[in-house]
Amino acid sequence: MEKVRLGIVGIGNMGSGHAKYLTEGAVKGAVLTAVADSSQVMLDQAVSKFGSHLKTYSSPDEMYRSGEIDGVLICTPHFDHPTEAIKALHAGLHVLIEKPAGVYTKQVREMNEAAAASDKVFGIMYNQRTNPLYAKMKDIISSGELGEVRRTNWIITNWYRSQSYYDMGGWRGTWAGEGGGVLINQDPHQLDLWQWTTGLKPKRMRAFCSFGKHRNIEVENDVTAYVEYENGASGVFVTSTFEAPGTNRYEISGERGKLVVEDGKLTFWRLRESETEFNRTFKGGFGSPECWKIDVPTAEAQDGEHQRITQNWADAILKGTKLLAPGVEGINGLMLSNAMLLSTWTNDWVDFPINEDLFYEKLQERIRESTFQKAPAEGGKVVDLKGTF
């Protein structure tokens, strides 16, 4: 294969974003050849924007079986990511899904099983893994510079969303339409990075979600979660959509100091000797280990995070390059998100791995009992989401 021929399912906001850079030839070895969408209006718009050479399909299944594509980018509403990925994998296609991996881990686990049974390349659009700040954080932790992690603390409350945002689509802010609120819509990257940077395995979680706080929506838009990891460390994750200006501050404390990402900068407070060693040998009563504050150099953040993930996936298909964001890892962040809701709903601890049947059942209850409008997401209106994902 010289070039991977790509199709896009769902040519709304995200789908159009991918189509644009693919059409501009920004991903070497990949060419956009087809799009599928249930809306003829959207298909017509896509052809006029991205070229009349594009094959269009009103049904994704038709596109999967068309022989016109080798791989597919799945940019449908959240609920459909696993369903479409499974069908595409079964049709022998390479798959790159938008985040989140899905809405509940039960369906995502099935998707992962389908991927494992295939020989295709399965990726997820965790473009923030290419963000130099978090990549460097992970690098420092992996290299052992921080020592064993003892605490994580992410305050990510700068996902401001007004009522106007929620009113833009009938599906927004509803259980049936999106399957959740800030956790499933705004936080998937942070939930992925929270576990990806440290590599810690959560053991149990207790979380507190508020639903429709200061907003007329039924889903969660205020979350505080406490997690205990298998290594004995603990962590906190706080997120909301009604705070202005909000905060984005991620702190990781370890045996050899502290890392903080805030205001686009990574700072490392590095101990000259590990706290464990200092504590073992120090006999002076009051005193603490010598610490150096380090402004860690990181590459400039660049536009094109999405296309770098797509490039990496195309390279994996063509040359066997290692994936930055394997699709099977999408379940990790989603399980954290599901656990936060489940802990709130059961008013109890949630052990990992979570009881995915129970989560599914509780989610279905909420969908059934919803008093909000439940219009499914339709591609009829493209809002400018530039800079928001």
Next chain:
Amino acid sequence: MEKVRLGIVGIGNMGSGHAKYLTEGAVKGAVLTAVADSSQVMLDQAVSKFGSHLKTYSSPDEMYRSGEIDGVLICTPHFDHPTEAIKALHAGLHVLIEKPAGVYTKQVREMNEAAAASDKVFGIMYNQRTNPLYAKMKDIISSGELGEVRRTNWIITNWYRSQSYYDMGGWRGTWAGEGGGVLINQDPHQLDLWQWTTGLKPKRMRAFCSFGKHRNIEVENDVTAYVEYENGASGVFVTSTFEAPGTNRYEISGERGKLVVEDGKLTFWRLRESETEFNRTFKGGFGSPECWKIDVPTAEAQDGEHQRITQNWADAILKGTKLLAPGVEGINGLMLSNAMLLSTWTNDWVDFPINEDLFYEKLQERIRESTFQKAPAEGGKVVDLKGTF
């Protein structure tokens, strides 16, 4: 009365600190005339350091009844603060207690009742209320500039304490000796400021304490607490003694912006219009209120916080000046601290006001079942605590 004649009960670290500035005449209208301590060694040291005019008593009761003093500073181990305060109030003395107010709210409530039944001035050494950063924070909130508070978040993990610190006294790090760990020893000021700055009333709390983490002690040295306030706001308080360098960052988010104290600076992100108003009128989908970042000027932090509290208490006695830190308010921070332990011990929510009998019972269980040495605090050794309280 021209001058308030003062006695000090417990002439160890804290007591000596107060004796020093009083002897130097740093508190106008107050004169140190007597000290009480169960240790003759300590009394002899006090006389040699602070003057042979001092009356010394091996029993506080004797000093209370001596007629030599009008008021007393109580600087005993934590457990004894309420007991001594009650006796002193009954003896017709003005009382200023060291923090914490006590170890459990049951005894502190009795102390407050005794104070309410007397006509004496009852203060607590919450010297951090004179810290310009927190005083200004409270001022901004009280004035309405921040609008209604929606979230509090205090990460106070820079109370580094090595094993060597805990080994300095047999009572340290034990239930019998101190009645708790980081919450009762290191955090009383933050727990007071956490509620004092915002004025929010806690409704319920869920907290997670670890005991003897990375240290050979039996008490809590790692705490994450989640609180819900009566006004619907929520908050997080994270503290520990094993992190180096740790963090001290206090964020309060409100309807009109965000306040953060960190690195000795107060920053106010101020919205031009309240979030509520913006949200009601904005129709643009994505968008957020205009925000101004303001470096808030605050007076330089000065030495002598303790003597300013003592001065204020003396002024209250002599001239009826309003107390900065009324003794009866000591119960507020202590109740937060007790609630954090109680929530952990019961593995459940704790409603406010807490069940103080249950807390007392659970604490006594721990004291009885302690396997650590339980030497009561004795004044035999003075460690340099300068800059640590």
